[in-house]
Amino acid sequence: MTASTPHSQPGERLVKLATRLFDEPTRSTFVLPALADFQHELQDAGASPLRRLIARLRGYAAFARLLLAAPFIVPSAPMGSPITTFVTGKYGGNVLLVLALALFAAIRPWFGWFAVAVVAFGVIVAIALRVWHTHHPDSRGGADPLLSLLAVALFAAIWSMFGWFVLAAVAGGLIMAVALRRWNTRHPSQFAPPARTPGAEINLSSIPVAGDIGGLLFVIGAIVTVLLGLPDLRWFVLASVIVGAVLAGGLFLWRSSRTADLIPANSILRR
Amino acid sequence: MQPPIPTLPPKERLILDLLIAQGPLFGLQLVALSEGMLKRGTVYVTLGRMETKGFVRSEQEAMPPGAIGLPRRLYYPTPLGERVVRAWSVMARELLPEMQP
Numbered sequence: 001m002t003a004s005t006p007h008s009q010p011g012e013r014l015v016k017l018a019t020r021l022f023d024e025p026t027r028s029t030f031v032l033p034a035l036a037d038f039q040h041e042l043q044d045a046g047a048s049p050l051r052r053l054i055a056r057l058r059g060y061a062a063f064a065r066l067l068l069a070a071p072f073i074v075p076s077a078p079m080g081s082p083i084t085t086f087v088t089g090k091y092g093g094n095v096l097l098v099l100a101l102a103l104f105a106a107i108r109p110w111f112g113w114f115a116v117a118v119v120a121f122g123v124i125v126a127i128a129l130r131v132w133h134t135h136h137p138d139s140r141g142g143a144d145p146l147l148s149l150l151a152v153a154l155f156a157a158i159w160s161m162f163g164w165f166v167l168a169a170v171a172g173g174l175i176m177a178v179a180l181r182r183w184n185t186r187h188p189s190q191f192a193p194p195a196r197t198p199g200a201e202i203n204l205s206s207i208p209v210a211g212d213i214g215g216l217l218f219v220i221g222a223i224v225t226v227l228l229g230l231p232d233l234r235w236f237v238l239a240s241v242i243v244g245a246v247l248a249g250g251l252f253l254w255r256s257s258r259t260a261d262l263i264p265a266n267s268i269l270r271r
Numbered sequence: 272m273q274p275p276i277p278t279l280p281p282k283e284r285l286i287l288d289l290l291i292a293q294g295p296l297f298g299l300q301l302v303a304l305s306e307g308m309l310k311r312g313t314v315y316v317t318l319g320r321m322e323t324k325g326f327v328r329s330e331q332e333a334m335p336p337g338a339i340g341l342p343r344r345l346y347y348p349t350p351l352g353e354r355v356v357r358a359w360s361v362m363a364r365e366l367l368p369e370m371q372p
Contacts, residue, residue: 011341029319033329034311036341037299043340058311065312 010042010056011035014063021067034066125150168228176221183217277351279359282309283321287356290327290348297332297343318346326352 018031038059045051100122108115159166223241227234279287289304290296296304298318302311309317321327328349331342 015341029322030315032341033298033318033344034315036343037297037311039340040297040343041299062310062312065310066315069313069316 011039011059014038014060030066031063034062038063165228169225172221172224176217180217277324277326277355279326279355282317283326284356284359285309286314286317286321286346287326287348287352290346291353291356295345295347297345301346321352325349326355 014035015032018027018035022031038055041055041059042052045055101119104115104119111118155166155170223237226237285305285308286301289301293300293304298314299311301318302309302314318327318329322329326349327346329344329346332345334342
């Protein structure tokens with residue numbers, strides 16, 4: 001029998017790790033059965049140190065493969081797990097917050113107190129929006145006019161610094177918004193996220209922008225914005241786009257050949 | 272629009288063949304019986320996908336009193352899974368007469 005005690009079951013740490021990495025369905029369907037078989041294999045190995053070592057190594061290797069494969073085979077596997085929630089926040093905010101702070105720290109020498117004022121004002125608006133949504137949980141999108149007003153104020157404030165680029169950004173944003181609205185009206189999403197549990201995705205005027213045509217338009221808009229603002233990086237951006245497209249195509253082909261039934265119906269290429 | 276016809280990749284067919292021939296099995300038993308065709312790191316993902324498609328069902332083993340460790344998951348073929356294997360065999364015979372399904 002095994003030398004383990006009820007307090008030191010082999011695989012207990014792996015169970016804790018899986019609890020942090022994956023959502024409950026993935027854990028109960030893939031991870032825990034693998035660890036249960038791992039524990040029983042160790043018990044079957046008896047007291048022989050060599051056989052137990054071999055069983056451990058094989059079990060750890062299998063678990064590592066499972067960790068690597070699960071997010072690709074089951075795209076939703078990491079969603080809702082504690083580590084994903086920690087990194088992205090419930091609304092995808094933590095990473096954006098870090099990026100925003102880094103951005104403001106980087107532009108501080110050029111914009112001086114203007115950057116500090118923007119941060120302070122943004123924090124106040126964020127708190128106000130949070131309080132407002134807490135008191136009006138059912139009126140989704142009710143604060144959109146306020147955000148539109150803030151956007152107009154921002155564009156007006158930076159007009160003198162960026163000139164026609166601001167106008168181009170506003171025009172591009174309007175075109176993208178109209179295109180998104182028209183597309184979503186004609187192709188309503190088949191993806192039904194659970195109520196009150198929004199995922200880590202961008203949301204423009206209540207239009208979910210994820211792995212669909214909205215995401216594609218957003219990416220194209222971001223690339224065009226970078227090219228307009230930083231023309232010196234055009235070859236770097238072009239190379240990044242090519243590498244990203246090749247990687248995405250490879251992943252799509254790989255997943256199509258293995259998990260056709262698990263790919264969401266509203267992916268870009270399937271539409 | 273008609274619902275899509277269920278697909279049966281080679282590994283899923285192998286699992287169904289083993290479950291139909293041997294009866295309910297654990298994941299590692301499937302790996303051992305597959306003679307290298309199934310890998311222990313991915314067999315549970317394949318089984319989970321088959322469960323989603325309705326080809327297999329699973330239940331946790333009953334743990335005896337005082338037993339330690341996690342309960343293992345035992346996999347059974349479903350009637351749909353058995354029908355899919357039969358249909359796939361018929362199709363293979365029709366398409367490749369020389370093939371022995």
